[in-house]
Amino acid sequence: xxxxxxxxxxxxxxxxxxxxxxxxxxxxxxxxxxxxxxxxxxxxxxxxxxxxxxxxxxxxxxxxxxxxxxxxxxxxxxxxxxxxxxxxxxxxxxxxxxxxxxxxxxxxxxxxxxxxxxxxxxxxxxxxxxxxxxxxxxxxxxxxxxxxxxxxxxxxxxxxxxxxxxxxxxxxxxxxxxxxxxxxxxxxxxxxxxxxxxxxxxxxxxxxxxxxxxxxxxxxxxxxxxxxxxxxxxxxxxxxxxxxxxxxxxxxxxxxxxxxxxxxxxxxxxxxxxxxxxxxxxxxxxxxxxxxxxxxxxxxxxxxxxxxxxxxxxxxxxxxxxxxxxxxxxxxxxxxxxxxxxxxxxxxxxxxxxxxxxxxxxxxxxxxxxxxxxxxxxxxxxxxxxxxxxxxxxxxxxxxxxxxxxxxxxxxxxxxxxxxxxxxxxxxxxxxxxxxxxxxxxxxxxxxxxxxxxxxxxxxxxxxxxxxxxxxxxxxxxxxxxxxxxxxxxxxxxxxxxxxxxxxxxxxxxxx
Numbered sequence: 001x002x003x004x005x006x007x008x009x010x011x012x013x014x015x016x017x018x019x020x021x022x023x024x025x026x027x028x029x030x031x032x033x034x035x036x037x038x039x040x041x042x043x044x045x046x047x048x049x050x051x052x053x054x055x056x057x058x059x060x061x062x063x064x065x066x067x068x069x070x071x072x073x074x075x076x077x078x079x080x081x082x083x084x085x086x087x088x089x090x091x092x093x094x095x096x097x098x099x100x101x102x103x104x105x106x107x108x109x110x111x112x113x114x115x116x117x118x119x120x121x122x123x124x125x126x127x128x129x130x131x132x133x134x135x136x137x138x139x140x141x142x143x144x145x146x147x148x149x150x151x152x153x154x155x156x157x158x159x160x161x162x163x164x165x166x167x168x169x170x171x172x173x174x175x176x177x178x179x180x181x182x183x184x185x186x187x188x189x190x191x192x193x194x195x196x197x198x199x200x201x202x203x204x205x206x207x208x209x210x211x212x213x214x215x216x217x218x219x220x221x222x223x224x225x226x227x228x229x230x231x232x233x234x235x236x237x238x239x240x241x242x243x244x245x246x247x248x249x250x251x252x253x254x255x256x257x258x259x260x261x262x263x264x265x266x267x268x269x270x271x272x273x274x275x276x277x278x279x280x281x282x283x284x285x286x287x288x289x290x291x292x293x294x295x296x297x298x299x300x301x302x303x304x305x306x307x308x309x310x311x312x313x314x315x316x317x318x319x320x321x322x323x324x325x326x327x328x329x330x331x332x333x334x335x336x337x338x339x340x341x342x343x344x345x346x347x348x349x350x351x352x353x354x355x356x357x358x359x360x361x362x363x364x365x366x367x368x369x370x371x372x373x374x375x376x377x378x379x380x381x382x383x384x385x386x387x388x389x390x391x392x393x394x395x396x397x398x399x400x401x402x403x404x405x406x407x408x409x410x411x412x413x414x415x416x417x418x419x420x421x422x423x424x425x426x427x428x429x430x431x432x433x434x435x436x437x438x439x440x441x442x443x444x445x446x447x448x449x450x451x452x453x454x455x456x457x458x459x460x461x462x463x464x465x466x467x468x469x470x471x472x473x474x475x476x477x478x479x480x481x482x483x484x485x486x487x488x489x490x491x492x493x494x495x496x497x498x499x500x501x502x503x504x505x506x507x508x509x510x511x512x
Contacts, residue, residue, distance in 0.1 A: 027072035034064075035077045039084055051090050055384040058085060059416060062377050063464060067485040069473050075370045082376035091379040099375035099382070103420060106236055106467065107368055108335020109159055114364035116323075116341030117163045119351065122309075123316035124164060125171040129298050132172065138212075138285050139275040142219045146271045149223030150264065154231045155328045158224035158468040160338075163364075165220045166477045169213050172294065173480050179293045180206050210481045211284035217472065217481070218282075218491045219271050222460055224468050226267045226499075229456035230260045233330060237423035237455055244431045245448045255445060258510040259453045259503050266502040270495055281491045315348045367474050371467070387413055387422070391429055399443055403450040404508045410451055411458030411500060414465040419455035426451045446511045457503045461496040462489055 024032050038061045045054040061081055065074040085091055100107070117124075135141045145165075152161045180203075228234035232242045232252040242252050274282040319341055326337045346357060381387065390413065394405045406426065413422045427448065434444045459465025463473040463485060472478060473488060 024072055024076060031068060031071050035080065038064075038077075039080060042081075042084055043088060046088055046090070051384045052386065054088075055090060055380050055386045058090070058380060059377065059386070062374075063416060063462075066463060066470070066473070069478070069485055073366065073370075073474065075366060075373060078370065078373045078377075082373045085376065085380050091376065091383045095379040095383055096372075096376045099379045100372055102424075103236070103371075103375060105333050105335060106159070106420075107371065108333060109338060110335075110364045110368045110371065110471075111338075111361070112335045112342060113160050113338030114163045115360035116338040116345065117160065117167055118360035119342060119345040119349070120316050120320060121167045121171060123313055123320065124168050126301075126313060128168045129172070129294060132286070133291065133295055133298060138283070139272055142216060142275045142282075143268060143271055145216050146219040146223035146226070146268060149220040150227030150267075153224040153227035154234050155324070158228045158235060158466070159471055160327075160334065161224050162221060162468040162471055165217055166472065166475050169217055170477050170480065173209070173213060173477075175297050176206070176209055176290050176293050205287040205289045208284055208287050209290045211281070212286050212290075213481045214483055214487075214491070215275070215282045215284055217477070217483070218488070219274075221466075221469055221472055222267060222271075222492065222495045225456060225460045225466060226264050228468075229453055230256060230264070233327070235419075235456055237420045238452060240420070240424060241427050241448055241452050244427050245445065255449055256452060259449060259506040262506050262510075263453070263457055263499050263503045266498050267495065270498045274494060280494050281487065312349045316345065319344045319348075367471055370470075370474060374470075382425075387425055391425065395429060395433065399439070402443075403446045403511055404504060406447055407450040407454040407504055407507045410454030414455045414459035415461045416464055419459045419465045420467075423451055423455040446507075449511060450507050453503050453507065457499045458496060460492050460499065462492075 020032075024035065042054060042058065042061075045057055058081060062074075062078050065072075065077040065081070068074075082096075086093060086096070131144065132141070135144065149161050149165065152164075229238075230253060232238050232247070232249050238252070242248075245252075245255075247255065274280060277283065322344070323337065323341055326332065326340070327334065331337070332340075342357075342360070346352065351357060390409050394402060394409050397405055410419075410422055410426060430439070430444060430447045430451065433439045434441065439447070455465075460469065463469040469488065469492075473483070473485060477483070
């Protein structure tokens with residue numbers, strides 16, 4: 001009998017240990033314990049201090065899961081926090097659904113546009129390899145990445161441009177990683193996440209190459225914010241603000257220009273200075289060994305490129321032109337255009353097997369799910385009126401002080417929350433004030449500019465505020481180049497300070 005009880009006890013303890021091990025999988029034990037404590041403490045906070053305090057604690061906890069993205073993908077711990085918030089009555093499933101519907105165009109974009117870029121990766125790798133090999137100056141190359149990302153984001157969408165940068169960088173990295181691991185180029189199943197086979201004398205060059213790609217990708221990511229703030233189609237909240245203000249494309253650009261043009265110039269100047277000084281993690285050069293590998297790869301690809309592959313590149317180029325024109329003229333929602341890209345590229349390049357098509361969605365769909373979880377947190381912010389005290393304070397100030405304070409309030413809140421949500425809250429409040437006759441139309445225009453620039457520029461400080469930054473942080477590229485939440489914040493810091501100060505000064509002195 002004792003033997004049976006001991007066996008049962010051992011079995012029970014083994015089962016309990018298995019449950020503990022399975023919880024959040026390979027995440028560190030301290031991380032698992034922290035998430036468990038969050039889930040235990042939140043109900044106690046709710047019943048002790050109420051939903052307002054608990055709501056702010058929940059935001060901090062969710063930010064923690066984003067900050068630890070390289071320890072555990074935020075979907076699972078963030079999802080548990082969101083589920084608990086619904087169960088505790090801090091928001092409802094209807095409210096979450098409403099937030100999702102309000103941002104459905106962003107979800108469509110992630111589902112289809114990012115997948116469409118996947119089928120264009122050979123063309124992108126071909127073009128950017130030529131640029132990378134041809135431009136030897138790291139400063140000029142960085143300026144080119146930042147400037148091109150800004151121009152593209154002004155007419156396309158920042159997430160689309162970020163997806164291009166990620167696809168290109170992963171392509172570069174995988175090419176050299178194969179060589180560093182003594183694997184042939186034609187080996188398609190090479191795991192570039194695993195450094196076990198990297199030859200010792202390649203490790204230093206690989207680390208420098210990671211630093212080189214980190215700096216390029218961050219310059220490009222900031223570039224998407226610099227360009228995205230300028231035009232009506234650059235960011236989702238721009239469309240919302242333009243709709244409330246009744247601005248067309250050129251009118252939007254003209255009204256934003258007193259703030260966005262100085263910010264663009266100062267951002268590009270910051271890019272140059274960061275590369276020249278080598279501070280904040282910038283300045284790494286492309287190692288000669290890596291350049292040689294990429295040159296050899298390019299030459300090898302040129303030699304063995306078949307007529308069929310040339311035809312594929314031409315198709316990708318033609319579809320790229322269609323993509324740019326369709327987005328520039330906004331012929332449909334971005335996600336629908338992405339689906340068009342998928343259909344055209346797969347149909348004319350012979351990709352007709354379901355398994356091959358499925359690979360294109362592997363990068364974006366986990367992030368899409370994470371974004372839906374994020375909308376649940378936004379629903380808590382909305383239902384518990386967490387930003388309301390700030391709103392009342394700003395709109396209670398003297399009229400001449402409101403644009404600058406509104407910029408600061410939007411900027412600070414966009415660093416920790418979704419900038420689309422922040423912009424929605426404030427533009428609705430300002431529109432209501434205009435409708436009630438509390439402010440003039442010219443003052444409304446000033447406040448609208450402050451809201452748009454405030455949600456777009458200071459939000460580069462963290463991945464929380466910019467969807468493109470969050471997409472980059474949780475992409476397959478981030479662990480390859482060792483781009484953590486903390487490192488991203490540190491590398492974005494000089495841009496945050498410069499853009500915020502220049503834009504704030506422009507809002508205060510140039511809009512009045």
